[in-house]
């Protein structure tokens with residue numbers, strides 16, 4: 001008996017231009033999905049999509065400033081005119097604007113909350129409904145260990161990352177009856193552009209807190225995302241997976 005051909009799943013990864021998001025986009029493409037690579041700059045998501053195509057994967061680029069709800073809504077309208085459903089959504093785009101609270105400007109607070117947290121609300125609100133109608137979907141929010149522990153100098157970032165965890169757990173409950181899972185990954189210290197600019201002293205202290213005695217690589221996070229977005233993880237929802245070399249136990 002011939003099997004029905006499997007429909008290619010469509011994934012959208014934000015912040016796919018560099019670092020963790022790019023590794024997740026590449027992993028999902030290797031898993032056979034078509035990946036919509038979103039980042040702020042056209043050249044960044046464009047080169048990520050090209051790199052995927054060069055090794056035989058399927059990807060397109062979509063520049064979107066995720067700090068704007070209007071840009072997200074417009075992008076989703078375009079995408080849903082083209083695809084019946086985005087099956088997999090990875091909210092990964094993020095920024096830091098670190099400072100101690102008394103020195104933190106209001107726009108540093110607002111930029112971090114809108115880019116890291118409010119963006120997830122807009123993407124999920126626009127793309128979640130077709131997933132629930134289809135009765136299959138995967139949402140993965142890339143939070144951080146500091147969303148669990150807090151961190152001096154990162155009140156804005158920690159609040160956004162903790163907010164992503166509350167959002168994940170609430171929506172896991174809202175969407176469970178429709179077989180749409182919602183999970184979060186909380187990376188520890190991962191080698192990317194975001195961490196390369198930190199001064200050596202800060203890096204040394206951070207490394208001292210990692211039992212596995214190394215910084216993580218982007219593929220450490222991509223492997224977890226690949227699992228959570230697969231059929232293998234169909235009974236996993238509302239969870240936060242720390243991938244941090246044992247920092248938070």
Ligand code: NAP
Nearest residue numbers: 015017018019020039040041044065066094144190192194
């Ligand atoms: P990264 O190397 O700095 O890359 C960030 C990505 O996000 C880039 O592709 C960037 O787009 C995109 N981005 C930033 N602001 C955006 C906006 N307004 N609109 C659209 N895209 C935007 O960061 P990373 O280290 O890979 O971090 C990825 C995620 O993991 C973030 O949410 C971060 O908070 C989280 N995380 C990272 C670590 C770590 O140690 N690296 C630890 C815990 C959590 P462009 O390429 O166009 O600039």
